[in-house]
Amino acid sequence: MKDLRVRPSLTAVLWLCLAVALITELINPLTSQSHSETTKITVWFKPGYPVNRFVPSNAFGAALDGHEKGEVDRMLSSFWKSNPYLDQHFTGERNSKLPQWVLIDLGTEKSINVIQLNWAQPFARVYDVEYGHFSGVDDISQSLPDVWQTFPLGKVVAGNGGKTTLRLSRGSVTTRFVRVLMKESSRTSMRRSADVRDHLGYAIREISLGTLNLEGNFHDEIHPAPNHGDQTSIYVSSTDPWHREIDKDNLIEQPGLDRVFHSGLTNGLPSLIPVPVLYDTPENAAAEIRYLKARGYPVERVELGEEPDGQFVASEDYAALYIQFAKAIRAVDSKLKLGGPSFQDIEPGEKIGLTPTGKPDWLKRFLAHLKECGHLNEYTFFSFEWYPFDDVCQPTAPQLAQATQLLKDSLAGMQDAGLRAIPWIITEYGYSAFGGVAEMDIEGALLNADTVATFLTLGGEQTFLYGYEPNDIIQEVDCSSGNNMHFLLGDDGNISYRMPTYYGARLLTHEWTQPGKDMHELYLATVDESESQAKRLVAAFPVLRPDRLWALMLLNKDSSNARTVEVRFHNEANGSESEFEGPIELYQYSRKEYELSVNKEGSYPIRNEPPAHWTQPGSTGLVMQLPAYSMTIIRGKGPLPSP
Incomplete structure (x- = not known):
């Protein structure tokens, strides 16, 4: 795998540019009338100094949520446990610097004054129970609450594990989000284990959250369910990667190495x-x-x-x-x-x-x-x-x-x-x-x-x-x-x-590009800043290939208007202009080759042809039509940058 490096700019080097003039025809499909405007796309390059150099076989590769289940299913045989590799035993940092947390999203604001934590082992000896809210839009799919405050009675400095009922405040606090922020672990295990990972982190079997009235009756605001899709949403900072062979999901196919x-x-x-x-x-x-x-x-x-x-x-x-x-x-x-x-x-x-x-x-x-x-x-x-x-x-x-x-x-x-x-x-x-x-x-x-x-x-x-x-x-x-x-x-x-x-x-x-492992040179195409934004829907990307042919990729991202393209090379050093030399090959892919049925439940191709391909014997005065929504490749000989 070869590294690609952006070549640095050097002074006192002859500048050339490849100019692509787009004579734009904005066609009204109802009247078939058109008017022409000109947009210039200039591809700037210093001889031997492209904006990037790449090998196609390297540059184009093949490539084949944070909820946690088990905390509110009311089954004491299940539990959540944080990642032991985030304990100071492995990180070398204080646990309080990398605290672990469990966050409860009640969906809407509720009155809260008590939390019940049924700890497994290891449990948290030092932890805070906090309530939070967003300082802006509360879109939890993008980010978690960013403002947190510890409940008046929510700070614990010597937790004992087991089933813990913690009064959070004398009155009630109205909130949607509650977080248990864990800072120090008991480093105990549910069974005698020689594996240190069983002793690290934090583990919780069940959480209940709500209000306790004067008569001692507890009202739980959490909705339990066997599947996390039906239960109150719970988010966690990490999870223990421990797993067994029987945990394999047989419905997932994955190719082996x-x-x-x-x-x-x-x-x-x-x-x-x-x-x-x-x-x-x-x-x-x-x-x-x-x-x-x-x-x-x-x-x-x-x-x-x-x-x-x-x-x-x-x-x-x-x-x-x-x-x-x-x-x-x-x-x-x-x-x-x-x-x-x-x-x-x-x-x-x-x-x-x-x-x-x-x-x-x-x-x-x-x-x-x-x-x-x-x-x-x-x-x-x-x-x-x-x-x-x-x-x-x-x-x-x-x-x-x-x-x-x-x-x-x-x-x-x-x-x-x-x-x-x-x-x-x-x-x-x-x-x-x-x-x-x-x-x-x-x-x-x-x-x-x-x-x-x-x-x-x-x-x-x-x-x-x-x-x-x-x-x-x-x-x-x-x-x-x-x-x-x-x-x-x-x-x-x-x-x-x-x-x-x-x-x-x-x-x-x-x-x-030319298939293989040889280096290509990519040059920069720019659109004249004075042109309207609509004309920038045409993009040009020129590549000088190892076979010393220029390949210009043109993308017309306009959904309804075609473009007519006139291609020419411009030497900025002496002002001379030239064109592609000799025969050129052209490839084009648009709705002429492909059409999809209109069916939101399951569209399918009703026209499905490969890209059009033709050769033009002479390139003098080349004028190229770019259909709406099209991809075009123009390839041929042209003036080469001096070494």
Whole structure:
């Protein structure tokens, strides 16, 4: 796996530019009248100094909640236990610095003056019972309450475990959220165990929360149920990764490591290997790497983490676990490059009250904890997932129009938070994390191509498209259905259709770039700032391939207007202009090749052809039509940058 490096700018180097003039025809479909305007997209490059250099086989990879069950099911045989690897025995830090917690969301505000805790072992000797609220909008799907206050009688400094009834206040406090913040453990175990992990952390069998009246009658505001979907919502800071073979979920299929390496997905290149951190152990991580090495599989990078930012995990807790896993893995192979954490998203978020809700603050605190503990050098690459649009019910045209800027702003926010000059990797990407029709239509292919090209232009190194395996249409919302997939699965278990995502990916990896392990040079395309925002719906991404052909990818993200494109090269040094030289090859994918039925319960392709492909013998005076919602590749010889 070769590193891609952004070449530094040097002075006294001849500037050239490749200018793409777009003569825009805004066609009214009702009157068939049009008027022409000109938009210039300029691709700037210094000879030998592109904005990025990449190898397609490396840059385009293949890629195949925080609730807790058991605390309020009224079954004393079940319990929750925190992660023992967050105890000072393993972290070397005081437990009070990495407190563990259980948070109860009552759904609406209730009167509270008493809590009943049925502790298992180990139990908390020192803990606070707090009530909280948001200083802004109370959207718990995005962040937990940020303002906490200890109940007047909620501080415990010498807990004894067992069934504890704790009066929290003399009167009642009205609140929706209650948290048990645990700071010191009893370090006891329910059975005599030689495994120190059984003695570390905190364990609770049951929680009751409500009011105790003057007659001593207790009214419980928590609704118990065997399944967490039916019970009062409980959130926890961590969970013990302990598990047994019989706990395996037989409804989940996952290819084994041998199957992946033997399948050809890796193209014979070193793979990016994921290692779970929140729900596994450092010992298992080391065993996984040891197994891969014993089998002779090439591995250079290991991704630590499984979307901790989306599971209410404190960045300091994740950093403490990261350090332990890094130590265990490096004991097996000290040359491996470690990183993560596979962010669920990197959207900037907003500042609610005194608390930032976005991912830059999470990253900033994570990096600060690594630095404080002297392990910042163990973090060698940054990874995240990119599914920019959660609301698949909204129109796609405005979403596509803002997609490029959204990615730019999100990465800029992470850099402002302290992201160093280390490789960036998108380990999953697609239109949405929810099933929507755009994922099965042209919009999905356009979004994916724009994501990859924009990310590489910004200096990104690798992207892994999600959805290689054939799949079904899923409906997660009433308004739409779809799935991130290359292939639609038929009733007979075989592939029934190749989807736009497949054809878009193939244009990206076989026509825009040259398949193989040779280096490509990507140059920067800019739109004249004086142009209207509507014209920026056309994006251009030029690549100089190893075969010394220029490949220009043009994306028309306008849903209803076609564009006419005139391509020319402009030498800024002497003002001369030129065009493609000799014959050119053209590839185009639009609604002329693909049309999806209108059926929100299960759309299917009613026209499904591969991208159009033709060769034009001469390129003099080339004028190219870009249909609405289209992806076009123009490839041929052109003036080459001087070395």
